[in-house]
Amino acid sequence: SDYELLGSTLVIGDLTENSDKGWKINFPTDYSFELKLGEVDQKINLLIQRESMRSIAYCYEVLESYMFDITAKFLYLNREKHKDLIQQKLKPTDESLEGYSDSIRSLRGKNNKEILSLIRKISNHFSEAELKNNERVDLKDWFEVLSRVRHGIIHSNFRLKKEPKRPLTASEKGILDRYFPNIDNTDFFDLKIDKENANKILDLIIEYGILIFKSLSIVGGYNWKIFKNMDEPTGYCTQHML
Numbered sequence: 336s337d338y339e340l341l342g343s344t345l346v347i348g349d350l351t352e353n354s355d356k357g358w359k360i361n362f363p364t365d366y367s368f369e370l371k372l373g374e375v376d377q378k379i380n381l382l383i384q385r386e387s388m389r390s391i392a393y394c395y396e397v398l399e400s401y402m403f404d405i406t407a408k409f410l411y412l413n414r415e416k417h418k419d420l421i422q423q424k425l426k427p428t429d430e431s432l433e434g435y436s437d438s439i440r441s442l443r444g445k446n447n448k449e450i451l452s453l454i455r456k457i458s459n460h461f462s463e464a465e466l467k468n469n470e471r472v473d474l475k476d477w478f479e480v481l482s483r484v485r486h487g488i489i490h491s492n493f494r495l496k497k498e499p500k501r502p503l504t505a506s507e508k509g510i511l512d513r514y515f516p517n518i519d520n521t522d523f524f525d526l527k528i529d530k531e532n533a534n535k536i537l538d539l540i541i542e543y544g545i546l547i548f549k550s551l552s553i554v555g556g557y558n559w560k561i562f563k564n565m566d567e568p569t570g571y572c573t574q575h576m577l
Contacts, residue, residue: 339368340375342369343368344366344367345363345367346361346363347364348362349360349362353550364504365487377504383529384529387528388533388536390533391488391536392485392488392489394537394541395482395485399447399546401544402447402451402547403436404436404521405548405551406450406547407435407440408432409555410425410439411553413453413554414430420456420457421493424456426438441557446482447478447482449512452476454551457551458550458554460550460553461551464550468546470539476506476510480510480511480515481536483495483503483542484515488526493521494523494526495511495517495523496522497522497524510522512537515536535562
């Protein structure tokens with residue numbers, strides 16, 4: 336089990352250094368990697384775990400883009416009905432869909448608080464569903480935790496740092512433990528999200544996106560329906576908001 340299967344080290348080239356007879360001059364670093372026979376299963380599981388977490392981060396970013404795009408499209412199609420809210424929050428530079436899409440992206444805020452606040456102002460259904468849903472979870476808190484987890488995956492080597500100025504509330508900590516398996520350390524939560532848990536999180540992210548679609552459809556008076564002849568029910572809008 337101690338037999339070494341492979342190893343590598345990281346070298347970095349200097350873009351401004353003169354070449355060595357046409358060959359790029361490289362410099363070694365302190366980073367190296369080796370894999371032993373007895374570690375194969377462990378390393379494979381670690382790879383699957385990390386790719387599962389990266390999938391969560393990627394899906395979050397897709398959801399983020401979706402929230403901005405669908406809200407911009409909704410307000411563009413209903414600009415007369417919501418003109419006061421549009422002027423208060425968006426102030427689009429022109430009346431084109433592109434103008435709405437560009438201006439709405441200024442509403443990012445930390446962890447997308449501003450765009451979610453706007454959706455709540457548009458739809459009471461969305462606000463109510465955040466507290467009353469089949470998951471029996473506060474979706475507002477869930478999204479806050481998801482945002483922090485995504486940041487930890489991308490920027491902190493799969494660790495969710497504990498923020499002294501804004502620690503997790505008891506509700507958020509419960510959500511973290513329920514949906515995002517972790518090891519609690521002094522200064523951070525070491526995320527240990529396996530493939531099975533990642534799939535559940537991805538399902539909930541998709542369902543959250545559908546909730547936004549359904550909520551805006553209801554406000555717009557669109558005919559929300561369910562296809563009964565499919566394995567998984569899928570919502571659609573007969574007036575083609577999307």
